[in-house]
Amino acid sequence: xxxxxxxxxxxxxxxxxxxxxxxxxxxxxxxxxxxxxxxxxxxxxxxxxxxxxxxxxxxxxxxxxxxxxxxxxxxxxxxxxxxxxxxxxxxxxxxxxxxxxxxxxxxxxxxxxxxxxxxxxxxxxxxxxxxxxxxxxxxxxxxxxxxxxxxxxxxxxxxxxxxxxxxxxxxxxxxxxxxxxxxxxxxxxxxxxxxxxxxxxxxxxxxxxxxxxxxxxxxxxxxxxxxxxxxxxxxxxxxxxxxxxx
Numbered sequence: 001x002x003x004x005x006x007x008x009x010x011x012x013x014x015x016x017x018x019x020x021x022x023x024x025x026x027x028x029x030x031x032x033x034x035x036x037x038x039x040x041x042x043x044x045x046x047x048x049x050x051x052x053x054x055x056x057x058x059x060x061x062x063x064x065x066x067x068x069x070x071x072x073x074x075x076x077x078x079x080x081x082x083x084x085x086x087x088x089x090x091x092x093x094x095x096x097x098x099x100x101x102x103x104x105x106x107x108x109x110x111x112x113x114x115x116x117x118x119x120x121x122x123x124x125x126x127x128x129x130x131x132x133x134x135x136x137x138x139x140x141x142x143x144x145x146x147x148x149x150x151x152x153x154x155x156x157x158x159x160x161x162x163x164x165x166x167x168x169x170x171x172x173x174x175x176x177x178x179x180x181x182x183x184x185x186x187x188x189x190x191x192x193x194x195x196x197x198x199x200x201x202x203x204x205x206x207x208x209x210x211x212x213x214x215x216x217x218x219x220x221x222x223x224x225x226x227x228x229x230x231x232x233x234x235x236x237x238x239x240x241x242x243x244x245x246x
Contacts, residue, residue: 028212
């Protein structure tokens, strides 16, 4: 692991730690933000941190979120989304190296921006079995390719009580990330090296989540909803920026 640290580089590790800390704090407050905020930036700081190490870190913060608010977890709704995620994750893992990630990322960003626009236009975006299944498919495909897969599920839960939103997104992230890791492992795209790289960033991750706990209790549901929409749009714009600056 020491060799892994020096392969990342001290300066890049400090920079990555800052973005992981910030993303973890946003995730702890709103239920989203870790992968959406940190992954596109970390892909620029060090491409080796995406998607494997970011998926590993996302799994850890999801567990922390569920433990904190497990009584608000929407298991029934998540079941539909996870059923959609499984085949989409396998398809994404199989298509890695065949389908240009740049094109897929651009399409994904445009879909998320469209979803944010629909939410702001007051169209009914509340979760239903069919919508959750569809959101799970999109989330699984993009989460496996880029480690950014929560926006479709976040849009489904944006009107839910804030504790339900945070816990349910955490629950989806736990099972969804395990599915993505398994799919990537089967395709030879995830290894212990990814775990080792992610392990160096566990401390700033936990610190950011710990800081978010007292903040989360004071933020209103309306504020959380708009924070979710803003973070979703920011993630999409960052993905677009990254694709056009490569």
